Amino acid sequence: MQKQILVTLILILAPGCSLFFGNIQPTSKKADSYDVLDLTGMGWQHLASASSAKLEEGEEKETNLGSDRSYQSKKTGNTISINSTCRPSTEYNGRKTEELTKALLLGITHVNSREEQNIKISEITALQTTIHGKLSGEPVKIRTVVLKKQECVYDLMYISRPEKFNTELPTFTQFVSSLRLH
Numbered sequence: 513m514q515k516q517i518l519v520t521l522i523l524i525l526a527p528g529c530s531l532f533f534g535n536i537q538p539t540s541k542k543a544d545s546y547d548v549l550d551l552t553g554m555g556w557q558h559l560a561s562a563s564s565a566k567l568e569e570g571e572e573k574e575t576n577l578g579s580d581r582s583y584q585s586k587k588t589g590n591t592i593s594i595n596s597t598c599r600p601s602t603e604y605n606g607r608k609t610e611e612l613t614k615a616l617l618l619g620i621t622h623v624n625s626r627e628e629q630n631i632k633i634s635e636i637t638a639l640q641t642t643i644h645g646k647l648s649g650e651p652v653k654i655r656t657v658v659l660k661k662q663e664c665v666y667d668l669m670y671i672s673r674p675e676k677f678n679t680e681l682p683t684f685t686q687f688v689s690s691l692r693l694h
Contacts, residue, residue: 541598545693548581549686555586555587556583559582590676596667620652634693638657639659640657651674652674656668668687
């Protein structure tokens, strides 16, 4: 049951900022100029992305919905994902990471703690936010990292039940640290 709830949460939140800032129009696209750690084989399973739809056996068609990559822990059901959205520079111009993070966390209610800090990723300032609240009435603790580079926004998310949050936080920290933007 817990794993099903977390999978549902990741599918709800995975589209990230792009859902609110332009993923509907065909001019948005996924970033193709980054590398990040593949968690498959490290006790995490790759979740089928909402960004690809099966056409025939082995053939996929890209759409711009959902996360670029999502993983679920085999041990706890926690999820880690990365989503990117690229739009003409005027779309994100002037948007602060605080505003993008706020949109990313819409739907989280009963927030009883929130911590924010700026961190550096690939020499770019990113906003890391950790909140404890409820989503669809279920307790959840989430850490997000949001950054912008040129015309792209990157959302990295770690979603967990509050009591399991610290269990795999080091893996998320490693995932974030591995992000390389080109």
